[in-house]
Amino acid sequence: MVPIYLLGILLRFGPQHGYQIKRTLAENVADFTSIKLPTIYYHLEKMEREGWVSAKRETEGTRPERTIFTITQKGREAFLDGLERQLALTYRPTFDADALFYFADHLDFSQIIRRLETYVTQMERSLAEIRRHQLAISADLPQDHRVCVGIIFSHHTLHYQAEKTWAQTTIKALLSGGNTDAQATDH
Amino acid sequence: MVPIYLLGILLRFGPQHGYQIKRTLAENVADFTSIKLPTIYYHLEKMEREGWVSAKRETEGTRPERTIFTITQKGREAFLDGLERQLALTYRPTFDADALFYFADHLDFSQIIRRLETYVTQMERSLAEIRRHQLAISADLPQDHRVCVGIIFSHHTLHYQAEKTWAQTTIKALLSGGNTDAQATDH
DNA sequence: CCCTCCATAGTCAGCGCTGACTATTTGCAT
């Protein structure tokens, strides 16, 4: 995934140095990925060895030297190739919560329920944030691109909603089916 | 996550060697995780250094020597500690499809739509498989544990449904909003 | 004019993970 993002950014926004790519990513796709700086440099180096980008040392004013990366023809091909490979959509998630519930017999059910309740509000906050970001970002985008970005946002939204629904139904399940009679808590 | 699974398995099913743990995982939690053999050995070694498990070489019949791992008191504490830390539920997914749609201007919309259509049926197959596995597995489980495993299955089910819904609405969005007029394909 | 803080630009050791490999044993058909 990382190389696709880097090549795509270099294609769309022109030649950049590592740190600048980091900022471009932060400004444009922070909602979908969180690629760390060392990861960026790692892949830039690798892609240079592959001939997908070309590096040029540059000094601007009194600023320290920087390495500007430009996408090559070979890089454009690799980008398209990688993107087309992504057309083979797959989904096989694993959730940390799975382990939690698989071994839930070692835990206190009432405590789990309390956590799930705060989790529901967390998801609600995430959903609100997503909607806010979508409005803020897609405002100044050309129509075609806004549609695509909208698709990404709706993807995330649907999964956050799934997460919220799951937490809510789980609370109910634990309250009725679980050994909730063990909840002789204080009060 | 891996250490929690390994310690939990050793707790619930008793002392085992690496390969045996692999089988136990495959038989019990293959639907939620896919921990590879080398990963198991890596963590067993690490946990032995930490004093969470104790190793004992053993020979049975003509079979080659095996290293049996037993959970220690310290390991039991580490397990509970790790499990409780999982109570801090979090969710911040990234999807490969995000990159696909962020750079979708480099691709043919009609091709994307075709892929999404097969993706919908893939998700339907996954949903059917999940339901089948749930019935098969939870049949011979004690009530309490069945509830918990049911929670895990419903978690996965909800996300597969989200994925299916997303694919369906995306198809519609692309057909109406996208530049589908560029679909002067053969026929 | 100095001091501090943030932004800039990048490096590096080390962690977690796994594909690909070794080596032996058992089951089973021929």
Next chain:
DNA sequence: ATGCAAATAGTCAGCGCTGACTATGGAGGG
């Protein structure tokens, strides 16, 4: 008896990633 796949039990090199670090430049306050 023989051959051959599958199961058993485990190892190892190397990949991708990132927390923590270095080092310099400008901005602003006192």
